[in-house]
Amino acid sequence: MTRWTLLEAALWIEAIALAGALALLFGHAVRMRVQRRRYADRLERARRAFYSAVRSGRPSRGELADLRGLPPRQRKRLFLELLPSLAGSTRAQLGVLAQEVGLREMAERMTESRRWWRRLHGLRLLGVMGAAGPVLPRMLRDRHRDVRAEAVEAASAHATPEIIEGLIALLDEPGPHHPFLLRDTLIRIGPPVVEPLARYLSGHVGQDTYAALEVAAGLPAPPFAAPALRLCRDPLAGARARAATLAGALGGEESVGVLQYLLHDGDAEVRAAAAGALCRLGHWPSAPAIAALLRDPAWAVRRAAALALRALGSPGQLYLRGALRSEDRFAADMARQTLEMPDWLAESA
């Protein structure tokens, strides 16, 4: 084969590839335009049927036919587009409507597909219809991480004890799951999570408790008191800091004692968390101990202490004013910044 033939062959291949790419580019554009024209009227009628169902609770037979007349893909897209912006009884009614137009059945079938993305989309559709409950236990154990994550997200609307236990079990293995979704879902579920989460915290230590402590701080309740106090003595600073925040949200004489002890912790994150927690409790007798932290070597601790003193009101502000004359320049600077801070800024800090 000569160099000429090689070059000519390369050019031919390039020309064919270019023609193919151009055909794909403009073919797709034409297809989109044709589809848009073809479905514009039908989509508009289906949207009107949807709004009518929102207003009256039930669409007429003709409107139902309009919804059924859409191809499954468009029907799915329409419901995914409109359902998430609704809530309460309207959403429940539209869930029934979705069942009538065959969407629920289709979504359930999709959750059994061998393809992960069909399972994902089926679950997503069931989730917006508020009908994911029956498939959730299975989906929480799905082999694909994105499907499991979607199941975690959908779980907040179907919080049966079994599902809550399933979610809490995921705290043990945060790696393969979306950590944010798990924390967010547990907080959204609210009080039903408290008892199982308290049990979980009682049986775990260290890094395994981080997510659970953050969730508990968002749902403060008496069952968390004992594990919070225990974890304030955890060997890991991250756990102690989170436990201090939780203790601050719970209150109680015992919490105050532990938090005052944590003001002298070896880790800056823990000292800052303890100062913030005592401030949240409004425990003004702790003001002298918090004021001592204005001379802390860590900026975050000095800042947390100063904000805590300001939030404690007159007793705390007295210590802040005293710090203005401190020989420690860092303490004086922090006190000055906090005292001169406008009220609206101090409240949002």
Place this chain on the structure above:
Amino acid sequence: MSADAVASWILVRLEWSILVYFLLVNGGYLLLLVSASLEMRGYALRSAGRARWKLMGSRVAPSISMLAPAYNESATVVESVRALMALFYPNLEVIVVNDGSKDDTLRVLTEAFALTPVQPIHPHRVPCNQIVGLYRTQLHPNLVVVDKVNGGKADALNAGLNIATGDLVCAIDADTLVEADALERMVIPFLQGEKVVAAGGTIRIVNGSEVAGGRVVRPAVPRRLLPGCQVVEYLRAFLFGRLGWNRLGGNLIISGAFGLFRRDAVVRAGGYVHDTVGEDMELVLRLRRNGYLEGTARDIVFVPDPVAWTEAPETARVLARQRDRWHRGLADVLWRHRGLLFNPRYGAMGMFVFPHFVFFELLAPVVEMLGLVGLALGLWVGALNLEFAALFFLSAYGLGLVLTVMTLVLEELSFHRYDTFRDRWLLVWWSLVENLGYRQRTVVWRLKGIWHYLRGSRAWGSMERRGFTSPPAAK
């Protein structure tokens, strides 16, 4: 053997070597394109129908601090800040760093937002020039304006890092138009995994598009040559370059105009370095390198659909300065981290990604120029046949054209931001035209960048902006 014969022999071999290099480069790009297509398909499947509203109402969503350095931006800064304040995100702090502007940037900000000075006391987490003023406003409690002694973009970003309180920091250019839902999209990798330390979004060219209220309301492909060719270049760089690397060993570049980072990781790494013009790439390389050294792999991901729009240079003079600076930055960063080259300790980054950037990005203009000069010389001394040279030229650039049009297909099948047939034809037109002069000029500018780097230049050069004025709406 005569001198002419020796010269001919050398020139012919040189041309063949260059062709092999072209094949290797374009083969690499083909691999990237395949990887990008797979990534795009997975991304589209995962994100179709995803509800992001839950993030907006979440109590545990990570907080984000936007860092917007501003230098002599008094004409546009208020509109840019208003657009930033209107981004959809539940827990957002906007930090505008006035980097010692010589114009009245600070005054217009103070008047527009009723700023109140607060004591400029802050932690010194990373080195930066002195912060002389801190301003807050009751109108927007999440807006912070920092006034500091001029020190350049990296220094301004470091000042922002010292003030930021967010879990994540988003570095942008003050003149970047960030799409309203871009943060909601860009934060997703951070919610999915603890290993992600940085994420980058797509930068698109705003020239020619319709802009209103700090938002791009109708994207359009510019009709002018230079911005038109840059639209195609940016699509290629972001849609198949960076997306492709997601799967093939990770990204090395997060654009300085729009990148989201885990704050504690950046602070631990020491923030941005001041003495380079490639501070964005340098930071990403350092983050990844530290990850390998500490034994905790760190992911740098590219997310294709959060979009920020930027103004492209419209004159050859300004574009030349920009490309010179980019290439100087690339050379500097690759030299600083030369220990990574073919170093198995750094996994795929050391063995594939870094060498690709050295041989196919940094040295590409040198090889391309050698090829062009060799071609001209070969024709002049009669060592090369004119018809063969033309075919050779056509096949080399033809492969590039095919890859570019494939990128347009990727854009069409995924986001199709450019909705009219006119825009699509223009994109194809610019893909073709960029090979006829534009590309060769960028080779010269990039070569100048290498030359200036070797001579120790650290200058940024200035960007002349036309502003985000919209062309009349198309009828």
